[in-house]
Amino acid sequence: DSGVTQTPKHLITATGQRVTLRCSPRSGDLSVYWYQQSLDQGLQFLIHYYNGEERAKGNILERFSAQQFPDLHSELNLSSLELGDSALYFCASSPPPPGRHEQYFGPGTRLTVT
Amino acid sequence: QQQVKQSPQSLIVQKGGISIINCAYENTAFDYFPWYQQFPGKGPALLIAIRPDVSEKKEGRFTISFNKSAKQFSLHIMDSQPGDSATYFCAAASNFGNEKLTFGTGTRLTIIP
Numbered sequence: 001d002s003g004v005t006q007t008p009k010h011l012i013t014a015t016g017q018r019v020t021l022r023c024s025p026r027s028g029d030l031s032v033y034w035y036q037q038s039l040d041q042g043l044q045f046l047i048h049y050y051n052g053e054e055r056a057k058g059n060i061l062e063r064f065s066a067q068q069f070p071d072l073h074s075e076l077n078l079s080s081l082e083l084g085d086s087a088l089y090f091c092a093s094s095p096p097p098p099g100r101h102e103q104y105f106g107p108g109t110r111l112t113v114t
Numbered sequence: 115q116q117q118v119k120q121s122p123q124s125l126i127v128q129k130g131g132i133s134i135i136n137c138a139y140e141n142t143a144f145d146y147f148p149w150y151q152q153f154p155g156k157g158p159a160l161l162i163a164i165r166p167d168v169s170e171k172k173e174g175r176f177t178i179s180f181n182k183s184a185k186q187f188s189l190h191i192m193d194s195q196p197g198d199s200a201t202y203f204c205a206a207a208s209n210f211g212n213e214k215l216t217f218g219t220g221t222r223l224t225i226i227p
Contacts, residue, residue, distance in 0.1 A: 002157065033214065043158070043203065045214040058214055090157050094213070101146040101207045103215060105157035 003027065004093050004106035012112045018079040021109045025072055025093030031055075032074040033094070033103060034066055038087040049074055050098045081113045117141050118206050120218025127225055133191040135221045137204035140185065144206040148215070149178065149189045152201045161202075162189070194225045 003026035013019055025032050034046040036059075045058035049068035060066075063081075068074040078085060088110050092103040119138045127133045137147075148163035164171045164178040164187065171178045177190040191198055201222050205215040 002159065004157075031213070035215075042219050043215075043217040045216070048214060056214055092157075092215075099209055099213060101148070101213055101215075102160060102163065103148075104160060105150075107157045 002104040002106060004091060004104055006089075006091055006106040006109050008109060009107065010110045010112075012114065013081060014114055015081055015083060017081050017113075018077065019081065019111065021076040021078070021089050021091075021111075023074045023076070023091030023093075023106060025074070025091075026095075026104055028095055029093035029104075030072065030096045031094040031098060031100070031103075032068055032072070033092045034060075034074070034076050035090045035092065035105075036087050037090060037108070043090075046076070051096075055098060078111070083113050086111055086113045117216050118204060118218045120204050120221060122221060123219070124222040125224070127194045127223065129194060129196060129225055129227050131194050131225075133194045133198065133223055133225070134188055135202050135204070135223070136186065136188045137206075137218050138184075138186045139206050141206070141208065141216075142185070143208040143210050144216075145209055146207040147178070147180065147187050148205050148207075149176075150203045150205065150217075152203065152220075158203060191223075194223075196225045196227065199223055199225050 005024045030051040046060040048056040092105045150158035152158045175192045180187045204218040
């Protein structure tokens with residue numbers, strides 16, 4: 001158990017809908033990263049927050065957005081969902097300072113878009 | 115753009131044998147190279163990591179070998195056990211403004227009795 005929690009574990013929804021995935025980092029970690037894992041694209045970086053501020057963006061679609069709250073938990077919002085958004089979504093956290101590289105992954109949320 | 119290339123895609127090793135997975139990178143700004151282990155239905159778990167100032171790091175049965183000039187690194191699992199059967203990912207990160215991990219495509223390792 002990495003200490004990173006994610007909810008929900010599974011999510012099934014229809015095309016066009018909007019969902020919110022939640023992540024709580026390990027105690028003391030200030031960084032939260034979001035990754036998408038799909039069969040054809042592998043593990044892809046989406047976005048990184050550090051202590052509430054967006055630090056870097058990767059291959060994140062405009063339909064997706066994220067934020068990190070003052071209590072350091074983070075939410076990933078996916079809207080206008082398409083079949084191709086079906087994937088595993090992981091968050092990871094790492095301790096300060098922002099240059100620390102060790103990332104600890106949560107158990108993931110499996111999103112199925114029908 | 116695939117910046118970290120991983121091979122083989124799948125690997126079958128007998129119990130007690132040595133499992134070897136290789137990765138090559140292109141970006142010379144990478145300065146952190148971890149390996150992750152992922153079991154079905156679970157998140158990737160950090161196994162071992164190395165920085166380019168050393169050529170080898172060992173933790174228990176797991177060893178990373180690093181060749182900076184060739185831009186290659188590899189994971190060796192000694193005395194492989196059935197419980198090691200999982201998917202292994204190499205990754206790399208750079209300090210230049212973005213600490214994201216760039217992952218290899220994964221190796222499915224199966225240890226047979």
